[in-house]
Amino acid sequence: MTDASSPDNTPTGFDQAAAKVKTFPQSPGVYLMKDDAGRVIYVGKAKNLRSRAGSYFLKAAAEDARTAPWIGEIADIDYMDCDSEVDALLMESRLIKDIQPKHNKELKDDKTFPYLMITTREEFPRVEVTREPKAKGVKLYGPFASAGALRGAIQVLQRIFKFRTCSLDISESDERWKWFRPCLLASINQCTAPCNFRIGKDDYRRDIKRLQTFLEGGKRKLIKEMRDEMMAASKAMDFERAAIVRDEIQMLERLEERGELDTHAQPEVFYIDPKKGLAGLRKVLALSETPRVIEGVDIAHLGGGETVASLVQFIDGLPFKPGYRRFKIKDVNGIDDFRSIYEVVSRRFRRLSDDSDAFPDILLIDGGKGQLNAAMAAFRDQDITPPTVISLAKRDEEIFRPGESDPLRLSKNSFALRLLQYVRDESHRFAQHYHHILRNKSTFDR
Numbered sequence: 001m002t003d004a005s006s007p008d009n010t011p012t013g014f015d016q017a018a019a020k021v022k023t024f025p026q027s028p029g030v031y032l033m034k035d036d037a038g039r040v041i042y043v044g045k046a047k048n049l050r051s052r053a054g055s056y057f058l059k060a061a062a063e064d065a066r067t068a069p070w071i072g073e074i075a076d077i078d079y080m081d082c083d084s085e086v087d088a089l090l091m092e093s094r095l096i097k098d099i100q101p102k103h104n105k106e107l108k109d110d111k112t113f114p115y116l117m118i119t120t121r122e123e124f125p126r127v128e129v130t131r132e133p134k135a136k137g138v139k140l141y142g143p144f145a146s147a148g149a150l151r152g153a154i155q156v157l158q159r160i161f162k163f164r165t166c167s168l169d170i171s172e173s174d175e176r177w178k179w180f181r182p183c184l185l186a187s188i189n190q191c192t193a194p195c196n197f198r199i200g201k202d203d204y205r206r207d208i209k210r211l212q213t214f215l216e217g218g219k220r221k222l223i224k225e226m227r228d229e230m231m232a233a234s235k236a237m238d239f240e241r242a243a244i245v246r247d248e249i250q251m252l253e254r255l256e257e258r259g260e261l262d263t264h265a266q267p268e269v270f271y272i273d274p275k276k277g278l279a280g281l282r283k284v285l286a287l288s289e290t291p292r293v294i295e296g297v298d299i300a301h302l303g304g305g306e307t308v309a310s311l312v313q314f315i316d317g318l319p320f321k322p323g324y325r326r327f328k329i330k331d332v333n334g335i336d337d338f339r340s341i342y343e344v345v346s347r348r349f350r351r352l353s354d355d356s357d358a359f360p361d362i363l364l365i366d367g368g369k370g371q372l373n374a375a376m377a378a379f380r381d382q383d384i385t386p387p388t389v390i391s392l393a394k395r396d397e398e399i400f401r402p403g404e405s406d407p408l409r410l411s412k413n414s415f416a417l418r419l420l421q422y423v424r425d426e427s428h429r430f431a432q433h434y435h436h437i438l439r440n441k442s443t444f445d446r
Contacts, residue, residue, distance in 0.1 A: 013075025018057040021077055024050040028088045029081045030095060033103075036075040042103040045092035045145070047085050053077060070103050083219070086153045090215060093144045104145070113143025114150055116215070118208065123201050124170045124194040125208045127154065127163045141215050151318065158185075160251045161211040162192045165316065166292065170194050172201050184293055184323065185315070187357040214252070223249055274317020277419030281362065284408065284416050285388060285401075291361035292316055294419075295323075296427035297348075297375075298366040299340045307332060309344040310431035313360070314423055324430060338374040341365060345378035349386075359387045364423050368393040369407075372400045392424050 013036055024031070031053040033042040046052030056074070061067045082088040096104050119125045121137040129150055133140050144150045158165070165185075170177055178197050185191035192199040192207070199207075213222045226249050233242035282290045294314040301307050306328070313323030327347065332339045345363075352359055363386070365371045372391035379386040391400045397417060398407035410417040 014057075014072065017074050017077040018054075021050065021054045021057060024053055024079055025081065026050050027081065028083070028085045029079050030088055030091045031077060031079045032095070033074050033101075034076040034078070035073045038076070040095075040099050040101050041070065041073055042101050043092055043095045043099065045082075045085070045088040047088075049079050053079065086156055087219065089144065089149055089153050090141075090217070093142050094217065096143065096145065114147035115140050115142035115144070116150060116154065117141075118212065122170070123172055124164065124204050126167070127158075127165055127211070129154065139212065155190075155320070155322070157211065157214070158190045160248055161207050161214075162190060163208060163211060164191050164194060166195070168195050172197075181358055183315070184313070184358050184360070187355075188322065190322070219252065223252055226252075273415055274419065276415040277422075278317050280414060280416030281419065284399075284410065284414075285362075285390070287361075287388060289361075291388070293358075293360040294362045294364060294423050295348075295360040296364040296366065296423040297341065297344055298424070298427035298431040299329075299337050299344075300428075300431040301335055307335065307340050308431060309340060310427050311344065311348060312423065312427045312430050314419075314426075317419055319426055326430075337367065338370055341367070341371050341374040342378045345375045346382055349379065349384050350382055353382075353384050361387060363387055363389045364420060364427075365389065365391040366394070366424050366427060367391050368398070369400045372402065376402050390420075392420050394424070397421070 017033075021031075026048050028045075028047055029049045030043060030045050031049060032040045033044075033056070035041050044052065055061060056067065056071055061071055080091060082091055114129055114131050115133045116127065117130050117133055118127050118139045118141075119137060120139055129147060131147070142150075154165070166183065177195055180195050182191070182193040182196045182198070186193035186196070186198070192204060194201075194204050210222055210226075213219075213225075226245050230242050230245040230249065233239075233245065278290050278292075281287070292315060294317075296312045296314070297309060299307060299309050309327040309329060311325040311327070313320045313325075315323070325348070327344050329340045329343055331343050349359070351357075363375065365375050368391060372389065375389055375391070376386065379389075389402060392398070393400065393407070396407075396409070397412070398409055399417075399420070400407050
């Protein structure tokens with residue numbers, strides 16, 4: 001970090017930038033660090049511009065190995081307002097690509113940049129995050145500074161544009177898709193389910209085009225076009241379509257209320273390869289298809305009395321936070337993990353069955369053979385055909401399967417085992433978090 005002032009007590013460019021940042025708004029946006037020649041040397045996004053940009057002028061930044069080598073070059077700083085944190089993420093990406101600031105590359109730690117990729121040669125284009133973008137047949141957006149924040153933004157945008165993220169090869173000419181059962185994203189209204197022909201090719205591509213307009217910075221243009229469509233639908237007495245477009249406009253206008261990206265972001269766990277983990281599970285569990293949706297259940301106890309449970313949901317090998325659920329155990333007195341698991345599984349799958357919602361491909365129970373048997377008893381007593389149900393015992397990381405006396409033991413380096421451990425550990429973390437919430441509540445209620 002530079003000295004407070006030059007030898008003749010004239011404020012340095014760094015000092016002036018430090019003073020300037022105190023006038024920044026406390027709202028989302030992008031900040032641009034400049035050197036004494038006016039060149040942009042770093043671009044960053046912020047939920048709170050004043051707080052985030054101001055952190056570079058604190059003592060901690062001068063001691064941080066990531067920023068210490070270059071913050072002394074800062075001679076000026078500017079910012080650009082954005083409507084939301086999602087808009088800021090996209091603006092940051094466009095600026096990094098256009099300007100290529102020399103110090104942004106240090107964010108990558110020798111990893112490739114993540115991109116948002118939209119396939120263009122498929123009848124129903126799909127959206128995915130990739131570090132290995134294809135050269136043809138795709139539209140790329142990025143690079144982005146954070147894969148986690150990018151996944152969080154995709155989950156937020158998927159609530160508006162309802163695009164698919166699966167790898168299914170859907171063809172409008174193949175009528176067999178009419179009888180395909182959509183995944184849980186359709187059940188929670190985050191995908192229009194082209195895999196079940198619930199939307200036609202032209203309407204689906206219109207939604208993808210809207211997404212692209214937004215990603216390219218045309219949010220205001222997009223909202224104007226959607227308002228025109230809403231009015232046209234209303235005049236044509238198509239009030240259902242007009243209401244759908246109206247709701248989409250409102251969600252776009254209130255993106256800043258959609259929650260923080262960190263809430264939706266998937267953790268960066270680099271030792272886990274989701275695709276290889278899912279492919280490995282298909283092989284070791286002898287499944288007919290590669291699983292997409294995994295749910296994990298765990299139990300936690302509140303002071304030896306109150307029992308709570310968590311259910312986490314992973315889609316395509318990554319946590320899907322909107323699918324998480326919490327349960328207060330109602331019908332069990334004292335500590336009884338078996339009966340608690342029985343109750344949670346009964347309540348969860350009774351609800352899914354009654355609502356005709358899709359089941360997960362794999363249900364993972366935290367525990368050994370006893371916990372697995374309790375889950376299977378719930379399906380039997382509810383007269384519900386179970387999905388693939390397994391349990392993972394933490395002591396020796398053994399996988400138990402219904403009807404199999406011997407556990408399945410995988411290599412510690414197995415991608416399949418690592419993915420199951422990830423699901424199990426996340427369900428445990430989520431259960432403990434709920435446990436702490438209730439414990440604090442019971443303390444304050446005394």
